[in-house]
Amino acid sequence: METLKFEGVRVEIGKNTILQDIDFSLEQGNIVALIGHNGAGKSTIMKTIMGWQEKKQGNISINGINQDDSFLTYKKQIAYIPEEPFLLSELTAMQHFQLYGQSYGLSEQQLNQRVEHLTRLFEIEDKLNEYPESLSKGMRQKVQTICALLPDVALMLIDEPFMGLDVHAAADLQQLIIDKAKNGTSILLTSHQLDRVGEFADSYIMLHKGVITEKGIMKDFAELTRRSTE
Numbered sequence: 039m040e041t042l043k044f045e046g047v048r049v050e051i052g053k054n055t056i057l058q059d060i061d062f063s064l065e066q067g068n069i070v071a072l073i074g075h076n077g078a079g080k081s082t083i084m085k086t087i088m089g090w091q092e093k094k095q096g097n098i099s100i101n102g103i104n105q106d107d108s109f110l111t112y113k114k115q116i117a118y119i120p121e122e123p124f125l126l127s128e129l130t131a132m133q134h135f136q137l138y139g140q141s142y143g144l145s146e147q148q149l150n151q152r153v154e155h156l157t158r159l160f161e162i163e164d165k166l167n168e169y170p171e172s173l174s175k176g177m178r179q180k181v182q183t184i185c186a187l188l189p190d191v192a193l194m195l196i197d198e199p200f201m202g203l204d205v206h207a208a209a210d211l212q213q214l215i216i217d218k219a220k221n222g223t224s225i226l227l228t229s230h231q232l233d234r235v236g237e238f239a240d241s242y243i244m245l246h247k248g249v250i251t252e253k254g255i256m257k258d259f260a261e262l263t264r265r266s267t268e
């Protein structure tokens with residue numbers, strides 16, 4: 039079953055065409071890596087799915103719900119981890135978790151169990167009452183990551199998942215992404231760490247200057263890059 043459909047999407051910023059009539063879809067429970075050089079348009083795809091970036095033409099739907107028809111119902115199906123942590127300076131870490139839990143309709147019990155598990159895993163259980171300004175960049179990234187992992191959504195968007203995380207946190211996040219996918223969440227992620235995503239992504243989409251140049255099974259891509267470096 040297809041979760042995400044991205045059909046004929048064109049994005050222009052000023053006079054520049056950033057995405058040129060892009061088409062792709064994501065199957066339920068699949069992990070797909072968006073690959074491409076700096077400026078290829080990977081983050082723009084994420085922001086356009088989120089509705090942060092306006093599209094000039096095309097359709098985006100999740101489980102048949104069109105972004106242009108019922109935005110709030112559409113948006114509730116997505117959790118997003120942006121490249122740079124995007125936290126509110128007036129809320130503590132715990133208040134961020136509560137805000138996410140409430141907006142995705144988690145019960146108090148579910149929220150508390152998940153917060154306890156994830157904050158312990160990411161070793162920030164003693165930071166619950168801290169405000170973003172007193173957290174390190176990696177800790178802010180962990181808070182943002184936990185917010186996105188709290189709900190069970192149809193689609194998770196993750197821009198550079200391992201950036202700013204230490205080795206343990208990166209390994210934990212990789213496993214959490216795999217578990218989410220096993221439970222039916224489709225994952226779209228961007229990464230420059232091709233070796234790492236090659237270990238667990240199902241397929242890849244390669245972008246160059248706003249155009250898809252190649253799509254395929256991750257195993258084939260990993261094999262290709264392995265051979266080209268031998």
Ligand SMILES: Nc1ncnc2c1ncn2[C@@H]1O[C@H](COP(=O)(O)OP(=O)(O)OP(=O)(O)O)[C@@H](O)[C@H]1O
Nearest residue numbers: 051054056074075076077078079080081082083228
């Ligand atoms: N707000 C903006 N104003 C003008 N141009 C923009 C804006 N945001 C992105 N762009 C342009 O859109 C293109 C795609 O940028 P995008 O951030 O999507 O690339 P990316 O593939 O995510 O790159 P990276 O790997 O460096 O994160 C780039 O040429 C960039 O300069």
